[in-house]
Structure formats: C-alpha cells, structure tokens
Amino acid sequence: MNTLVALCAIGAEKILGNEIKHLGYKLISNAPGRVVFSGDDDALIRTNLCLRTADRVYLEVAEYGAEDFDMLFDGVYAVNWQDYFKKDTKVVVDKVRTYKSKLNSEHSIQGMVQKAIYKKLGDVWRMSTLPESGEQSDVRIYIDEDKVMVLLDLSGLPLHKRGYRTDGGVAPLRETTAAVLLQLMMWRRKLPLHDPFCGSGTIAIEAALYAHNVAPGLGRRFALEHLAFYNAARAAQIKKEEASKIRTDVETRITGSDIDPKAIERAKLNAEHACVMAGRALQSIGSDAKVPRPDFVQADFTELQAPYSEGILIANPPYGERVGDADEAEALYRKMSCLPGSFEGWEMGFITTHKKFQESFGKYATLLKNLKAGNLDTCFYMYMNDKQTGRHDGNKRGRKL
Numbered sequence: 001m002n003t004l005v006a007l008c009a010i011g012a013e014k015i016l017g018n019e020i021k022h023l024g025y026k027l028i029s030n031a032p033g034r035v036v037f038s039g040d041d042d043a044l045i046r047t048n049l050c051l052r053t054a055d056r057v058y059l060e061v062a063e064y065g066a067e068d069f070d071m072l073f074d075g076v077y078a079v080n081w082q083d084y085f086k087k088d089t090k091v092v093v094d095k096v097r098t099y100k101s102k103l104n105s106e107h108s109i110q111g112m113v114q115k116a117i118y119k120k121l122g123d124v125w126r127m128s129t130l131p132e133s134g135e136q137s138d139v140r141i142y143i144d145e146d147k148v149m150v151l152l153d154l155s156g157l158p159l160h161k162r163g164y165r166t167d168g169g170v171a172p173l174r175e176t177t178a179a180v181l182l183q184l185m186m187w188r189r190k191l192p193l194h195d196p197f198c199g200s201g202t203i204a205i206e207a208a209l210y211a212h213n214v215a216p217g218l219g220r221r222f223a224l225e226h227l228a229f230y231n232a233a234r235a236a237q238i239k240k241e242e243a244s245k246i247r248t249d250v251e252t253r254i255t256g257s258d259i260d261p262k263a264i265e266r267a268k269l270n271a272e273h274a275c276v277m278a279g280r281a282l283q284s285i286g287s288d289a290k291v292p293r294p295d296f297v298q299a300d301f302t303e304l305q306a307p308y309s310e311g312i313l314i315a316n317p318p319y320g321e322r323v324g325d326a327d328e329a330e331a332l333y334r335k336m337s338c339l340p341g342s343f344e345g346w347e348m349g350f351i352t353t354h355k356k357f358q359e360s361f362g363k364y365a366t367l368l369k370n371l372k373a374g375n376l377d378t379c380f381y382m383y384m385n386d387k388q389t390g391r392h393d394g395n396k397r398g399r400k401l
Helices: 013-022 041-050 069-077 106-125 175-184 202-211 232-243 261-283 326-342 357-361
Strands: 002-007 026-031 034-039 056-065 090-099 136-144 147-153 193-195 254-258 295-298 312-315 347-352 367-373 376-383
Touching (some): 013 034, 175 347, 175 367, 193 202, 202 261
Parallel strands (some): 193 254, 312 347
Antiparallel strands (some): 002 056, 056 147
C-alpha cells in the first residue's frame, strides 16, 4: 500500500476526505489544506482522475524525524530515488513548509534536499553529473514539529486545471472550489441548479460533470506519466473503467446566466470543451452517447424568476477586482436582495471575500464556511430552507461549519 497526500482549499478537508473514502481508500490523518490516506497502486492514477475537490495528489516517499541538516540529508538520501526517476529527469524541490521545527530555513532545507537527491542518483547510476534533459518532477517537503514528510508530485499542473476552460475571464472561480460549493450545498442532480453570475460557467460545468459522473481528470495529463514506475497499460484500463461510469441517461436542469454577453460566449465554449472531453472518453469504450450541455443565457439577475418551485442557486458574485471597489460591491449585494423573492423556495449559496456581505444582502446566512484557496480568503454564505416552513430565516445569525 502507498501513503498519499491530497491538497485542497483550507476548510475543504472533510469534503475531500469523503471523496477519498467514496473511492474506497482509507483516511489516515489531515491537517489544514491536506488529507493523508492510503491506497493501492491504482490509487495513484485514479485519485488524479476522479477527485473533484483536490488541488494536487502526492506520493509520500519518506517520513522520519530530523532535528538538524545531517538528519535531513540522511533521510532523503535513504530514499530509492532511482525507482521513481528516469536518468534524464530534472528534479526540483518546488516548495518547503515548516511548522514548529528546529529546521526552519526554507531555502536551506530546499538546497539540502536537492543535494541529497542528486547525490543518491549519482551514486546509484555512477554519474558525476545528471543530464536533466527530460521532464521535470517536483518534490515537496513538509516539516511539522521536527517530523519530515517527503512528497513526490503525481499531478503536475494543479488539478483545478481540468483542461476544458480556455478563457476564465476576470478572477474566475477555481473548478475545485466550485466542486466544494456543490458539496457544501448538498446538491443532487434531481434538483434544478442556477448560477446568476455564471462568468466562464465553472459552477454549472462542474455540476454537469458531477451529475453525469464524469471523472474531472479524463481530459488532461499528469506528472505521474513521466515517472519511472508509470504503468501506461494499467492507466489506460483505469481510464476506460471511469469512462464506463459516465451517465448519459439522467435528466438534469443546470443553467447559468450573466449580464455580460462575452461571459455567456465563454461559458458556452467551456461547456462544449468539457462535454466533448466526456464524449471522447465514451468513444474510447465504443459509445456514441453524449453528455448534455448546461444552458446559458444573457440576463441581468434582477430580471430572473425561478422556473421551478424548488432548486439551488449558487453564485460567485463580483467583488474586488471583478467589480471595482468595496462600495460598488456593497451596492451590488444590496441589489441582490431581490433574489430570495425571485427564487422563493430555493436554497442559495454565495461565495465572496467581502466581510459585510450579509449586512449588504439584508439576510443572515443559515450556515457559513470559510475557505482559503491560494492566497484568497473567502466565506461561503449558505441560505438553507427550513424543511417544515420552506422559508429562509434571515433574521438569525448562522453557525459556522
């Protein structure tokens, strides 16, 4: 069995853990922004293909205690790096994170780890200099309370880069964050879904992939493919297994709207790319079935009326660089107070960096969830229905998840 580490937005660890368990793998532990779990060799490719809320997946190649640089060097040198890299691989220690450890100079740690890796490879292959003419492989180091975790990147590009979005517009929502929002709202495909600020279409597209059980990584490549132990035949088989799970026989009502006609063009194009990707996966198993595209229309959110008596509205309303300044954002959020009336009976969720969203919107959320993806601190405000009255109570402050 392998020990793997999946990274995610800080605050999304529980959701990612549930995804990992659903794939059949055993959770070991978690820390802010990462989940540690065990899995077989298939897990190396399957998690990259299937995890919707993970930003990256790493293979843990060593874990040991180190209180000085000699111990750090010896632990890294002890790894059989020749089992992971080809002779022309360019190895990069891309990041170092330390917490309450005697070793805390990230630059020095980075240099020592790099030195130990190349020393081991040179000794094993009897080469004084490695060519570094091949593909790059990244190694990441975490040192928590003097315990070193040496990780090998299996993903390459971050997993939110699904491959279907050619143009995200201004400050687009990460695909992985959109997937987290869908899970937080407990959306299921039988419920209508609408995004009134759809931008590049990310929320609606991620909902469509989820509803039709399309593995989000089917349209891209991974760093794993350049490692020495990569089994291309088995990976192809796993991709076909995941393609066979795609559902095209289910009805969905997934829509998005935006006042900007260029945004609608982007959303439609990105949705087309995503569904073509799913179609190619189906063709690989001999199926000509198609995954339906979400529907996008140009409209101001103030003109909208719910087409169904119930559903879920999820939005990433403009803020900060997308709308100008805080005053403009607050004015927009005050206008958004029309949405609960226009979508009566619907549950709603809004993600924003704006601290006074609830005051501007005029209603307190039922639930709040802080999420940090990259350097962006956001909060997701959820307005959930009382199951008995079918109405929101916007006078009570919600609890934090």
